[in-house]
Amino acid sequence: MDLNWDDLRVFLHVARGEGLTAAARTLRLDPATVGRRIARLEEVVGEALFLKSPQGYQLSDAGARYLPHAEAAEQAARAAGDALAGTTEDLSGPVRIGAPDGCANYLLPSVCARMLDAHPALELQIIALPRVINLSKREADLAITVSPPETGRLTVQKLADYHLHLAGHRDLLARLPVATRADIAAHRIVGYIPDMVFDRELDYLTELGLDRAAVASNSVAVQLNLLRAGLGLGVVHDFALPAAPDLTRVLRTDFALRRSFYIVRHADDQKVVRLRRFTRIFNEFFRDELARLERDA
Structure with missing residues (x-):
C-alpha cells in the first residue's frame, strides 16, 4: 500500500x-x-x-x-x-500554544516577546479560548491550564502559582470604600457567567460567599474592562493589574486566592526534541514574567 x-x-x-x-x-x-x-x-x-x-x-x-x-x-x-x-541552539518554525484568555491577554505577550528575542525564527500562535484546549485533536502543541487534566495520553507539569484579589476602579472605591467583607454588599459584582465556568478553579464567587454577578462575561479581558468602566468589584489576576493601573485591590489580607498554572503536552511529544527544548525555555520565561508582573501589581 x-x-x-x-x-x-x-x-x-x-x-x-x-x-x-x-x-x-x-x-x-x-x-x-x-x-x-x-x-x-x-x-x-x-x-x-x-x-x-x-x-x-x-x-x-x-x-x-x-x-x-x-x-x-x-x-x-x-x-x-x-x-x-541537529541540535542547534536556535528554535524555528510554528508553535501553537493554547491558554485561558486571562493568561493569553496579560501574561503571554511578554513571555512571547522574550521567546522571539531569543529565537527570532519562531512563529508563535496563541489560542485563547474560554474552555479547555483539546490536545488529542491537536488544537495546539501545548496548553496552559488551571487544573491538571485527569484523562488522556498527556504529560502534565506544574508551571507556577499565581494570585488573585478583589479589585475595583479607584474612583468607585473613593465613593464606596471597602474595608471589610460586609462593605462588598454596597457594590455590584463583576464575574463569570455561571454556566460557562469551564473549570472549578474559576469559581471565585463561591469563595466570596456569593451566588451571582450583576455583570458577567466568559472573558477575563471583558471582565477587566467592565471593572475599569467602574461597574463594580471583581476578582482580578495580580499579573493583569499592571495593564489596568486605574484598578485598586481591596481586602488584600482578608480575601486572597492562589491558583496554579500547568503546562500540558501530548504524551507522544516527549519524543520531539524541538518541543522539549521549546517547553524548557518557555517555562523559564513564563515563571520569570509571572513573578515580575505580580511584583509590579
Whole structure:
C-alpha cells in the first residue's frame, strides 16, 4: 500500500477538526482540495475513513482504527525533522500554544516577546479560548491550564502559582470604600457567567460567599474592562493589574486566592526534541514574567 504523507496530514487535520473547512483553513488549502485528498486516501486504503453528513466528518470504524497509525507516522516525521535539524541552539518554525484568555491577554505577550528575542525564527500562535484546549485533536502543541487534566495520553507539569484579589476602579472605591467583607454588599459584582465556568478553579464567587454577578462575561479581558468602566468589584489576576493601573485591590489580607498554572503536552511529544527544548525555555520565561508582573501589581 503506497501512502502519501501529505494525504496522511490531511486525514489527521480532518479527523481533529471534524470537517473539511476547519482542516482547509489550518492547512491553507481550499476545502475541495482537502476533499479530494481524503477521497484519494480512501481509495488507496480501500475503506471509507469518515462518515460524512451536513454536520461534518466523523471517523468511521475504519478511520478510528487508522488514526493511531497516522499519528505514529506524524510523530516519526517530527522526530526525523529534529534529527535533520541537529541540535542547534536556535528554535524555528510554528508553535501553537493554547491558554485561558486571562493568561493569553496579560501574561503571554511578554513571555512571547522574550521567546522571539531569543529565537527570532519562531512563529508563535496563541489560542485563547474560554474552555479547555483539546490536545488529542491537536488544537495546539501545548496548553496552559488551571487544573491538571485527569484523562488522556498527556504529560502534565506544574508551571507556577499565581494570585488573585478583589479589585475595583479607584474612583468607585473613593465613593464606596471597602474595608471589610460586609462593605462588598454596597457594590455590584463583576464575574463569570455561571454556566460557562469551564473549570472549578474559576469559581471565585463561591469563595466570596456569593451566588451571582450583576455583570458577567466568559472573558477575563471583558471582565477587566467592565471593572475599569467602574461597574463594580471583581476578582482580578495580580499579573493583569499592571495593564489596568486605574484598578485598586481591596481586602488584600482578608480575601486572597492562589491558583496554579500547568503546562500540558501530548504524551507522544516527549519524543520531539524541538518541543522539549521549546517547553524548557518557555517555562523559564513564563515563571520569570509571572513573578515580575505580580511584583509590579
